[in-house]
Amino acid sequence: MPDPIPRVPIRVTVNGTRHELEIEPRLLLVDLLREQLDLTGTHVGCDTSYCGACTVLLNGASVKSCTVLAVHANGGEILTVEGLAKNGELHPIQQAFVDQLGLQCGYCTPGLLLSTYQLLSKHPNPSEKEVRIGIAGNTCRCTGYQNIFKAVQAAAKAGRK
Amino acid sequence: MYPNAFQYHQAHSAEEAVRLLSELGEDAKLLAGGQSLVPLMKLRLASPAHLVDLNFVPDLAYVRREKGAIRIGALSRHADIEASPVARQIPILYDCASGIADVQIRNRGTLGGSLAEADPSGDWGAVLLTLNTTVRTVGPQGERSMALSDFLVDAYTTALGPAELLREVTVEIPPKNSGGAYLAFKRCAPVYPTASAAVQLTLDDSATCRDARIALGCVGLTAICPAEAERALRGQPLTPKNIDAAVEAARAAADPQPDIRGSVEYKRHLVAMLVRKAIASAARRARGERVEVSHFYA
Numbered sequence: 035m036p037d038p039i040p041r042v043p044i045r046v047t048v049n050g051t052r053h054e055l056e057i058e059p060r061l062l063l064v065d066l067l068r069e070q071l072d073l074t075g076t077h078v079g080c081d082t083s084y085c086g087a088c089t090v091l092l093n094g095a096s097v098k099s100c101t102v103l104a105v106h107a108n109g110g111e112i113l114t115v116e117g118l119a120k121n122g123e124l125h126p127i128q129q130a131f132v133d134q135l136g137l138q139c140g141y142c143t144p145g146l147l148l149s150t151y152q153l154l155s156k157h158p159n160p161s162e163k164e165v166r167i168g169i170a171g172n173t174c175r176c177t178g179y180q181n182i183f184k185a186v187q188a189a190a191k192a193g194r195k
Numbered sequence: 196m197y198p199n200a201f202q203y204h205q206a207h208s209a210e211e212a213v214r215l216l217s218e219l220g221e222d223a224k225l226l227a228g229g230q231s232l233v234p235l236m237k238l239r240l241a242s243p244a245h246l247v248d249l250n251f252v253p254d255l256a257y258v259r260r261e262k263g264a265i266r267i268g269a270l271s272r273h274a275d276i277e278a279s280p281v282a283r284q285i286p287i288l289y290d291c292a293s294g295i296a297d298v299q300i301r302n303r304g305t306l307g308g309s310l311a312e313a314d315p316s317g318d319w320g321a322v323l324l325t326l327n328t329t330v331r332t333v334g335p336q337g338e339r340s341m342a343l344s345d346f347l348v349d350a351y352t353t354a355l356g357p358a359e360l361l362r363e364v365t366v367e368i369p370p371k372n373s374g375g376a377y378l379a380f381k382r383c384a385p386v387y388p389t390a391s392a393a394v395q396l397t398l399d400d401s402a403t404c405r406d407a408r409i410a411l412g413c414v415g416l417t418a419i420c421p422a423e424a425e426r427a428l429r430g431q432p433l434t435p436k437n438i439d440a441a442v443e444a445a446r447a448a449a450d451p452q453p454d455i456r457g458s459v460e461y462k463r464h465l466v467a468m469l470v471r472k473a474i475a476s477a478a479r480r481a482r483g484e485r486v487e488v489s490h491f492y493a
Contacts, residue, residue, distance in 0.1 A: 171297025
């Protein structure tokens with residue numbers, strides 16, 4: 035029998051809640067969220083760092099959580115789709131996606147919400163080009179993106195009020 | 196998909212990472228941003244027994260101006276370079292950093308990881324070969340410096356020894372009246388380009404080209420510097436005839452492989468188009484114009 039792989043202790047804050055865990059080094063961030071913390075709002079799409087369905091914020095930077103090791107979140111703060119709504123009220127980004135019909139099947143939506151969150155934190159008043167660049171890492175196979183662009187622009191407008 | 200199990204080692208300094216690599220031997224791999232290595236591990240195309248993680252090493256991520264050069268720490272994320280006003284002093288660096296993959300991948304992927312992986316489709320190699328770029332490495336025998344052209348040996352092969360790592364990349368600020376541009380053709384944002392071209396020009400006061408550096412990406416085992424294309428411009432006026440000669444020489448120097456991204460002829464055509472457009476943008480920048488360039492998408 036080979037020696038067992040030592041587990042690694044990590045501390046992470048997810049949506050404001052602190053967690054201390056011991057994990058396998060090969061655990062991916064998305065699986066930490068979904069399998070160990072039961073936060074299944076973050077979806078696995080392609081599982082190859084292409085589609086962006088698994089996008090979350092790690093220390094304020096959007097990442098594809100299927101391609102980040104959970105150990106890299108050690109000491110860090112994570113924001114997932116579950117952390118957007120406050121006190122039962124949808125986040126303005128979420129509300130904009132609802133109002134503008136910025137989704138159909140909804141599978142890509144959690145990732146798009148977080149990419150929009152990242153975009154608007156850097157460009158509160160994004161140009162159309164900045165919107166396109168900001169969500170270029172998120173694939174939607176239903177909408178054709180037009181309503182997503184409208185939703186991002188509506189969210190930006192709501193955020194400026 | 197899960198990677199095979201591996202033992203995790205967090206390095207706290209470059210020297211500690213070197214020591215760990217020396218002790219652990221061939222079954223150990225360095226982990227920087229992980230945007231290539233983690234997918235390879237998930238597909239089980241790579242199954243290292245040990246990973247030595249650089250992500251928690253302080254002082255490996257910075258972009259600084261020092262005298263006539265910009266020094267970039269190997270762990271700098273593409274997004275750090277994209278956002279750096281210092282890196283903006285050489286516009287082609289911004290073209291490259293801001294065009295790699297998508298926001299999420301730029302937030303994680305690193306300059307050092309990209310160069311050390313030496314993927315034939317990587318962006319940084321082509322761009323930095325058009326500038327005077329040196330790299331500083333650290334290994335069991337200490338530090339050494341070399342020109343980037345000596346560092347990039349072949350596809351997926353660099354001059355790094357088994358327990359050596361890339362520490363810093365230094366780019367000389369080009370002389371006055373210089374300008375560069377980097378353009379790629381991509382099927383969509385997250386993927387590697389199908390073809391890319393980097394052009395860095397230095398003009399005399401007139402429209403004559405004092406120096407020209409050209410590199411072609413994704414159309415050879417490493418980035419290709421087409422010497423004949425450079426000669427067609429160097430010391431010559433930037434006339435349509437000379438530009439045509441440079442473009443044709445670049446097309447001839449490209450050595451692409453046919454694959455899912457296109458045939459040999461298609462890629463030669465693309466790379467010629469990209470060289471032509473990059474020469475035009477580089478020349479305008481060299482004359483002091485502000486020019487935004489962006490990649491082309493299928």
